[in-house]
Amino acid sequence: MTVATPEKRSPKEYASDQEVRWCPGCGDYAILKAVHKTLAELGVRHEQTVFVSGIGCAARFPYYMSTYGFHTIHGRAPAIATGIKLANPDLDVWIISGDGDSLSIGGNHTLHLLRRNIDVNFVLFNNEIYGLTKGQYSPTSRRGTTSPSTPRGSLDNPVSPCAFALGAGARFVARSLDTTLPHLTQVLKRAHAHRGASFVELFQNCVVFNDGVFSDFTERSVAPERQLQVEHGEPLLFGANKDRGLRLDPQTLRLEVVAVGEGGVRPNEVLVHDETNRALASMLVDLDQSEFPVAVGVLYCDPTATYDGSLREQRDGGEVSNDLEALLRRGRTWTVL
Amino acid sequence: MTVATPEKRSPKEYASDQEVRWCPGCGDYAILKAVHKTLAELGVRHEQTVFVSGIGCAARFPYYMSTYGFHTIHGRAPAIATGIKLANPDLDVWIISGDGDSLSIGGNHTLHLLRRNIDVNFVLFNNEIYGLTKGQYSPTSRRGTTSPSTPRGSLDNPVSPCAFALGAGARFVARSLDTTLPHLTQVLKRAHAHRGASFVELFQNCVVFNDGVFSDFTERSVAPERQLQVEHGEPLLFGANKDRGLRLDPQTLRLEVVAVGEGGVRPNEVLVHDETNRALASMLVDLDQSEFPVAVGVLYCDPTATYDGSLREQRDGGEVSNDLEALLRRGRTWTVL
Amino acid sequence: MSVDSRLRPRTTIEPEVRESVVIRFAGDSGDGMQVTGSQFTVETALAGNDLATFPDFPAEIRAPAGTTFGVSAFQIRFGSGEVLTAGDELDMLIALNPAALKVNVDDLRPGGVLLVDTGAFTQRNLNKAGYASSPVDDGSLGDYRVLPLDLTKVTLEAVKEQGLSQKEALRCRNMWALGLTLWMYARSRKATIEWISRRFGQRPELVAANTAALNAGHAFGETAELEGDIQTYSIGEAPTTPGLYRTVTGTESLAWGLVAGRAASGLRQLFFGSYPITPASPVLHVLANLQDYGVVTFQAEDEIAAICAAIGAAYAGALGVTSSSGPGIALKTEALGLAVAVELPLVVINSQRAGPSTGMPTKTEQSDLYQAVYGRNADSPLPVIAAATPADCFDTAIEAVRLATKYMTPVMLLTDGYLANAAEPWRLPDVADIPEFPVQFHDDPEGFHPFLRDPDTLARAWAVPGTPGLEHRVGGLERDYETGHISYDPANHQRMTDARAAKVAQIASDIPIQQVAAGNESGGVAVVGWGSTYGAIHEGVKRLLAAGAAVSHIHLRHLVPFPPNLGDLLRGFDRIVVPEMNTGQLATMLRSTFLLPVETHSKVTGQPFKIAEVADAIRARLEQ
């Protein structure tokens, strides 16, 4: 865990001396900026912070940080981060991963990291494509995606990262966007504050192989109408003047969009966001984009015991004995004179 | 897909000549019996049926069937079954797996089989333990499970197979028990009838390493009180005389147990099961056993396009050209005289 | 006159006759160097030269314009004799910006021609490339024959009629440079002009502009009335066998070879399970477009699922194929053991790249031979073969399918990053000449069990689901030789182990005896190679042969098992050296197999061998 240091830090202090080599216009730049800013505002200690990644464009991230960093192998960052955290629970561990890295080859490790609730921050850059290998479709690509490996359109139903995380037993699930700096830093701070595995999905634009795949809800012009920014304890309202909201039909148990106020329903009929409610969270991550907005923010947060914390307790104090004499003598021995 | 044959079959016809070698009293025997019975009642054709498994006690299953069978390697049955189904979509493919096989080492393949919605039947024998390797805890073992690898108790939060399946995008999720023959065969038939990946979790008792781990809700005596048998379109009632039911608190969006009739709530306040409602399904798979019964039956069923079906369409007719001349001449050629 | 004043070519210069020439087009990722190179290649092929090409893509997906790591290049070597590599050093370099110059100029031979676009040598671009001052002016290019042209300016002039945006107009620079280069080497523009109109068909103004730029570049060469000179060259036609030709990359011919193998086997489906990885992905991309040829491509969630799906498909009666590069192959090894155990046909392709671990994904290497031969738990023998040239990938793929289906075994086929991207002219085979090896599925219940073996091949019966009366179970647990059921019997395990080994070993009697590619059948130095080193070794050996040296080139396609005569053949030589892009993996195998003092000439830089490097290595040994 991080020990915040008194003096003020500047985002630049968290940038490494390495030249950043993403494509011009890649959403990764904005995220990098946001992470630098977040760490500076949190004032985390460089030597206590480790960024771990697999392979992919997103996974280049650690090279651009001035903290400790480990660019590992494809899909295995969660497992390696687990070892790091269990070997030294005082470290502040971040995992940076792409949709292919964490949900295709790495899906199993992501599942088990979340279920074990290892106290790390897992940030998934979802661009719905394999960037580094030049544009094949990914497990989050929509059905029918044409790509070098699916010239006639992909046939798979995509996986929803947040639905997957909830199913895996994640206790913190949030969403944000590459280019909305304030929202992004706020979400990252919440993730960092959460004890346990914090899962954050970021919609990230790959300008080269999947440009604009999220624009229908990220474009400045449509954002207010198409994004539902959730806040714990606040009603689920959206729209430029917050005149629409979500309501649950008690008969069908399904959500519906309702107009609020003037000719619409009474404000108190609108659902209030409860980030500790898994059922609500699973509805919010699943909203059908054809009729609903896209929910962003902290969708679920309900802390429980962490694996690393419990291990610490089990090892109480972690006193380390070197008394091999005693060890080797366990059980029956005899002496030959 | 299976072509039912007219003449009546007997369960024995589906048993192989190999001696069954599970421990006496193992729940696997009852499941084997139920599968033989189910196939007989469906009258499936032996040569069109393939049982695929990974490694584990459960995975020995194919050897005891008189159909085609492939006992593969640990955790990979879903991937191998995918290849079988895509190579020959006419085959009726069953995957038999244990909780370790399908959710520990095989978690990633299970995820992708379900999300792709390959038309196979996935039956998970959940005994919350690694049987074949002599009793280590598994990803479904409850926190604090003591086992050879966790002498002081396990530290992981278990994964819920059905919650995981829903998060992975499964379109058919059901639950049953090893020893309740009628319910089990009925569920297996529903799974078989479903087009797409059918995920079935079976509570299976490992008499040697985890005996009685489910007895708090499987014991004859307590079963009616502790099991909620769901039926599409029927109210969610349980108890010997169906005098308790589930209701949704519209404020908190949480389920609660209510007494029905005499001094209780009106029957119409009790939730009616809608197997096409994912939100309801995720609540049912998640019921906290300390206050709720365990939901069994078809918890979710909402068919959609299958990968194999879509592939068939994409290959329209699957006409196979052998015109290599044309292939090699694609693009620019020139002649040297 | 839009030409730098220092450049004053004479009116007429005699073309210089050359046996072969190496040219590299280099520029920014956006400058269209790959198409420029491809068009020059086509015109060169049509001019009747033999040729070899190699592209050099930047490591980054799309680096910022003007940076050294964003430079893209295309190299071609062409000549009147046999051309088997893209060449050791450049005779001419076309550099469209300072970064391209910086990255590539060291490969230009002293006295080589250097065409630079002075218009792109702005201070900003010079800084990006890390030049303090412009090398064009500071004399640092003294060793070369520099042609400093303001391509930017002349191109804008050439296309001004079309009224394109500045951005689009500048995109025509490559065509101007191509036009001039074509003129210098006396090639036609016909094919290129056709290509331009196909390529930009929808936008006439682009067709006109690109054509205009091309012609302007060409005209400039012809008409330039200046001091100084632009040397032109004449390269005679190469003596080539008559026939229909095309250029082909290893990726294409490998994919087509798999399809041809599928057809030759009579199987109806080629199931290709793969997970993208550099440099293997392009095979997936090519096959994904061949559904109508019975190909089903499956992009799996990882390499393990990819091979497992292929194994499942093979079990169900398809031709199972999986493809990856070193790190991905490592992940497949456990499943590969299952394929060995259940004896199913499977083709596993490894497009090798520089390692260990992630290593240098875009660079070539031959260092996965150990992994292919020895990289599985337990005694798990399987045949291993390797392709030697881009076109050879076609035949090698067919051979892999033949061995897999005839012997019911997984087969490892090795290629590498060089073969994947390199291209050469290929005389199209007469499809009728492709050998057929029809697969017979077992369908007779009489006395059937899944491990019933063909007495000759030792291959087990392939009985596929759907066949009535042959229902059976297979698995990874050891199986009884006589019944196929699970068996823990000690003697049976020995028998099965021996059978697995014998099945692979006796393939030696079903493959061609090893030929000598160049030089005598015995005596002197034997230079033994495998895989993509073919071109460099062959030309190196031929050079020395021409100089009268006692040296021979032996190139292996079959690595497991070795050809039956290999031992005797090698014993006939005084000295044996193996140039390898690894630390000596084939050498180790030859030493243990034949107990011969095989020497390694190792190069592990991520770069292919140069002809001269091979020649020098041999010379050193000849001189001792």
Place this chain on the structure above:
Amino acid sequence: MSVDSRLRPRTTIEPEVRESVVIRFAGDSGDGMQVTGSQFTVETALAGNDLATFPDFPAEIRAPAGTTFGVSAFQIRFGSGEVLTAGDELDMLIALNPAALKVNVDDLRPGGVLLVDTGAFTQRNLNKAGYASSPVDDGSLGDYRVLPLDLTKVTLEAVKEQGLSQKEALRCRNMWALGLTLWMYARSRKATIEWISRRFGQRPELVAANTAALNAGHAFGETAELEGDIQTYSIGEAPTTPGLYRTVTGTESLAWGLVAGRAASGLRQLFFGSYPITPASPVLHVLANLQDYGVVTFQAEDEIAAICAAIGAAYAGALGVTSSSGPGIALKTEALGLAVAVELPLVVINSQRAGPSTGMPTKTEQSDLYQAVYGRNADSPLPVIAAATPADCFDTAIEAVRLATKYMTPVMLLTDGYLANAAEPWRLPDVADIPEFPVQFHDDPEGFHPFLRDPDTLARAWAVPGTPGLEHRVGGLERDYETGHISYDPANHQRMTDARAAKVAQIASDIPIQQVAAGNESGGVAVVGWGSTYGAIHEGVKRLLAAGAAVSHIHLRHLVPFPPNLGDLLRGFDRIVVPEMNTGQLATMLRSTFLLPVETHSKVTGQPFKIAEVADAIRARLEQ
């Protein structure tokens, strides 16, 4: 008299003096054969004999009672001389039911003693075992000296006072048989009686019953007044070095060796990442109980996560260890390449089992040597060592930790299913004698970069997160030799490749020179072994030496790199043969390394070598 009438021992018989004896206790899984064997082992150790034991568990978890596949057995060999294997053939077999007889009788030597519980030879049990008629009556046991006792009856008699249930009473049969056997070999019952009271402390009636049965069996031997005879035996004390002893399995000593290595390195945490697999899981089980010794065990979701977590722990400054068997090691190979690339210390343990694929999980084999040495993509060298005996696992584990931490490299440690389960007496080392090799984490920011190498060891600096001023990035992409940053430079890749190779190669100068375990330093036949074949080879060679043959035993712990003097040593012999439980993997390595005509004596049955098999193989060569 509750004894089968055909049995009529004489009152007194002279004990027969034996140099060594082999006994196997066999019965149903539920019959307690393992504890019976363990107790006999303890009494034998206390009697001062040298000994070796090997259990034989049924393949199934818990097979139905009375079936052949449910038979559990425990074998012990003990003697007055050096005892290194559990023995080739049995001198005595105790069979508590027909199935136990069926499965084990073929291992009994002609003339061997056969103790059967006729009470268990019911028709039902005979059928389950597949006997038409009772072998005790149909004379089919003619070759053996049969002791047919109705153990069921005599046991029930012996324990009747305690009024146990029939089921519990019958559970005492093993103690009755043990009592008689102890008497036959003149062993005490003291330790067993102590054990019984500890074991059943909570239930006095069971303590009494088991003790009564034990004593009854013993008394029976002493007092039996019958015709026929029960031969007794006397085995002299073995000359053993004074000291404190215990029996130890390879699993235990391996686990303790890792802990000792952790302590010797001064590291505070041993992070053990593993995924259960036969026969490796027991190591996890032992270590899981050693949290207080700085051990953190992590049961990962699969083998890949297990090694990756260990790599992560190593990166964070712990001693990273991972353990599996062949199929699991196959899955770890990609990650192992990362450990090679980033040069982190890691111990990888492979408890080998019979393959390929799932193979025969409970059977032993040595067939993963190729995988250990060559089984990775690219040139990825790492040290490989192997343990020779159960006790040797302790020292070998310490050596693995020493090499990993001193050279910053993954180390592969090979054991197998035999070593994991076999037990032998072990003279406890003086803990003070265990060499220390304290690890120094790098902490000086001055001129630091992550690939800063120690000029002597070539090990890179180990700088762990948490250290101020040393923040750095490592990864699988090739790294610059001088800065540690990503590098695609060709010359740098060659330099790093050479450095990785040199680092491992020069470990040869830091390991003991190869000694000859038995026989002369040169001349005659060198029998070279590695791993668990030590005992069989050593005793086999000693037998021939006793017969005056010119033969030597050389046993390798270090397989990569080989000891510096190995080549010269081997060249001193006329003939070199390698007995291996694989198809010749070490032989291949020796042939390629030293170009010597090394021969293989291969056995791939899932069973360890017998002493006689090794002796015969050598004799055959001596005679040629």
